[in-house]
Amino acid sequence: MTSKTHPRSPSPPPSAAQPSLLKRLKSSHISEDPPSAAPDPTPHFAADLFVPSNIHRLHTEYENSGPFKHAVVEKLFQDDLLKQVKDEALAELSFSEKETDIYKVYQTGDLASLSYLSEQQLALLPNLLTLRDALYSPMFRNFLRAVTGCGPLSGTKQDMSVVSYRKGCHLLNHDDVIGTRRVSYILYMPLPHYQGWQADWGGALELYPVKPGPDGVPEPEPVPEKSVPPVWNQFIFFEIQPGRSFHSVEEVVVGESEDGRQRLSISGWFHAAQPGEEGYAPEPEPELKSSREQLTSTQTDFKPYPENVDPPLPDEPLSEEHVSFLSEFLNPVYLQARTMKALASRFVEESSLELHSFLCAPLADKLRTGLVEKDDQDGLGPSRATRIPPHTAGSGGAWRIRGPPHKWRYGALRPLEGTGPKMAVSPRWAHADVDDVIRGLQDELYPSTAFRAWLACVSKLLPVRHAEEARRFRPGLDYTLATSEPSEARLDVVLGLTPQVETQGAEGAQNGHTNGHVSTEEVAPVGWQTGEWGGWECYMAPHDEEDDPAVYRSGSSKKKNEANGTNGHSASKEEGAMQGVEEDEEDDDDDGTLLTVQPGFNRLLLVLRDEGVMHFVKYVSAAAEGSRWDICGEFEIGMIQVESGDES
Structure with missing residues (x-):
């Protein structure tokens, strides 16, 4: 995943001849010639302030x-x-x-x-x-x-x-x-x-x-x-x-x-x-890093795969055992060899995929209904008492609030008490509590060797170690800030589980597109798809050290027009101001955004994130009618060397 960048034009120097100067006040200045005899400011302040x-x-x-x-x-x-x-x-x-x-x-x-x-x-x-x-x-x-x-x-x-x-x-x-x-x-x-x-x-x-x-x-x-x-x-x-x-x-x-x-x-x-x-006096070196410096990278707690299981080989089809296990979770269309071959070809070319209706229908139905009910129970649904919920909302039972908030804040599942995972329930959607369905995706599907083999088939990459987490982004509260991995690429695998707003005549907006095929019928965006509720997944090109590391042009017109095309690539860019600097017209076609994807339900996003590429989930607005849910997986990747016979 690459993106061309070019330097921005600096602000023009101030001039008395510029009538629009008031509209372009520049960034911080040091006055060269402060007045020698300033008037007494005391009368302007409240009485007794300086007593x-x-x-x-x-x-x-x-x-x-x-x-x-x-x-x-x-x-x-x-x-x-x-x-x-x-x-x-x-x-x-x-x-x-x-x-x-x-x-x-x-x-x-x-x-x-x-x-x-x-x-x-x-x-x-x-x-x-x-x-x-x-x-x-x-x-x-x-x-x-x-x-x-x-x-x-x-x-x-x-x-x-x-x-x-x-x-x-x-x-x-x-x-x-x-x-x-x-x-x-x-x-x-x-x-x-x-x-x-x-x-x-x-x-x-x-x-x-x-x-x-x-x-x-x-x-x-x-x-x-x-x-x-x-x-x-x-x-x-x-x-x-x-x-x-x-x-x-x-x-x-x-x-x-x-x-x-x-x-x-x-x-x-x-x-x-x-x-x-x-x-x-010269500024002393601070003992602690600032919050901005701490965002340069994160340390993911990766887990290894079992050593007694051979890694999947290139172009090796899924075993019957793997297909049997994955069929408990996945839409069967994504287990067909022909489909996986087509997806692999597209991923190799574009470095990202967005797969609609990824989970099988009964599992998706259980999640959609259960997650809406969960928000209602926790005071996070559309009928909540206040638009901004309490900071503790949704933090009871199986869920806890994960920080630190100068990097991220969202709900995550509490670790299970005792030893080992819960016994699997068959079928997977038979769980009484939707939290257990979510935990099954986090603890059983994502870390499995079967899912590793499937990822290898559709990405032509070898997952070496894995980290996965179910996340709940509450409206008016939660987000992740932009971080990057400076030295190596990662494979991001995010299963979006955010229930969508249903509209008359737009049944496809709820389920995504059926059987992995894109509908040609245009439907006016509503809810999450407008961009007004936030929660979008954003990837940005590496920045110049002199720039703010995560600035992008804003405005609802940009968000409304992007992230719903093939693979979620943006379809338009917004003109506008950035960091108080007047934009050069030539710069309007390149704001550093590589990929932006709005929250969806039952949609799997795969992204090969190159070193230095920044990634974040935008703050979920209090305007949202419920939480943004996903299962987020991050995989260290490697290449397999295939032994070949002697050429002599």
């Missing part, structure tokens, strides 16, 4: 806060100023939709670029400029140091933007550690400002406790300890700490059509003092 007793109170609260040190200022600025800032931002600034594996937001460029605007352009943003200069003034930076005890903060390196979380927007778990960032902050301006933001609208800042990971490195717990909903003019800040300051932003579940609701805020970072500034 020693208030600073002492905030410092005490900061030191005693948890799960990591943070402070909450209930009112930061004068209300009139903040209202005018809100009005200027909405009227004069452009918000670009940005989406990666870890977030979806609407964001302006960096407001440090205000320093490069002409007087005529600045006249449109007087209050925004006033607020920015007040935030980065010596007085306020000293205030932050007094509360947090952090080191000297830069007044020249400014890093802030206006961010709008609209319906469906979210920010997943991370620690904010990048470069010289020292203090993270957010100033809330939720809309409408005259109406208090309700907790069940989403958008809360979530703070996570940590625990020692398997290697002793701290990692966040799957469930946040504290949730802070947005409040007008509220200011939250904390010192950034590798391995400690893990936080996220809950999905917003209301939209602008509902009284203009959006979670508007100004957020950014104060950086450590820069070279030439008072208090500058």
Whole structure:
């Protein structure tokens, strides 16, 4: 699996002659010539903010806060100023939709670029400029140091933007550690400002406790300890700490059509003092890796196949014993030699396959009915009490929540107690509990030598070791972030088990396409297939080290038009902004996405994932009417050398 890449065109340099400059505020800048005599910012802030007793109170609260040190200022600025800032931002600034594996937001460029605007352009943003200069003034930076005890903060390196979380927007778990960032902050301006933001609208800042990971490195717990909903003019800040300051932003579940609701805020970072500034010192090497650095690769716990069983040979047909075992699970069409030969030819050419109606019909029927009922029982179905379910939803009985959330979060089956697996039930769909059907696929089908032989037949690859896991991605909660294997290729085998939304006249949408054949009848996408619910499987080409490792163009139009063709390859690309940089038109045909597949039911996805290729499951939106289910298999692969006779 390969993809061509080419460098993106840089943003054009700012110029007073560019009338659209306000629409393209650039990324973080260091001002070269800060004003020598800045006006006193005190009148712009709330009364008594800088009173020693208030600073002492905030410092005490900061030191005693948890799960990591943070402070909450209930009112930061004068209300009139903040209202005018809100009005200027909405009227004069452009918000670009940005989406990666870890977030979806609407964001302006960096407001440090205000320093490069002409007087005529600045006249449109007087209050925004006033607020920015007040935030980065010596007085306020000293205030932050007094509360947090952090080191000297830069007044020249400014890093802030206006961010709008609209319906469906979210920010997943991370620690904010990048470069010289020292203090993270957010100033809330939720809309409408005259109406208090309700907790069940989403958008809360979530703070996570940590625990020692398997290697002793701290990692966040799957469930946040504290949730802070947005409040007008509220200011939250904390010192950034590798391995400690893990936080996220809950999905917003209301939209602008509902009284203009959006979670508007100004957020950014104060950086450590820069070279030439008072208090500058080179940044020491951090003791712990940042959450971003920990995502470069993962360590999969592979299991070997039995040594007393010979590996399958190239072009060797399945044995009667293998066919007998697999027929308990698979649609018989996928056990026919002719079908397997055709699939192998296609996989060798394309490096991926998507097989519809993979399981036999009685097993699929049991799963479809049982998984819908399971979501209803666990408060995760379409009639759940709140759009965003509790973090503990679906974590009882056979299922547990698997983290750490700075890499992934989803439901996984608890290990069986006692020794050995449960006794097999025949037929497989006779299990009373759907959890046992899922466990049979995970513990019996995937690790079997019969399935290994079948995979060898359809991929012409030899699975050497295997790892498999049943996964449940709950709406409004679960995801995996982009990771890659830097040194070797892997075979991914994912059996999608996500029940689909049934529509009149579209019976095929529920079962996939019958007998492995693709229907030519066009049906308008609904539910998962629109892309609006998330949960899609995404593969991306290796990235340049200078770029964000998992950025792709966003927008529902892209998602609606891709991932339902042959093998799920994308059919179109979306034009749009990325990371606040204006896109070159020539770059619109290549965004690094190799493969995107929407959640499906009873569909098997096989992908040969080359070294360096990134892979993730997009966050499942609270808009989804149920969980995204799958059995995920990862296989180390090798080649078989066939001994040949003497050629002499």
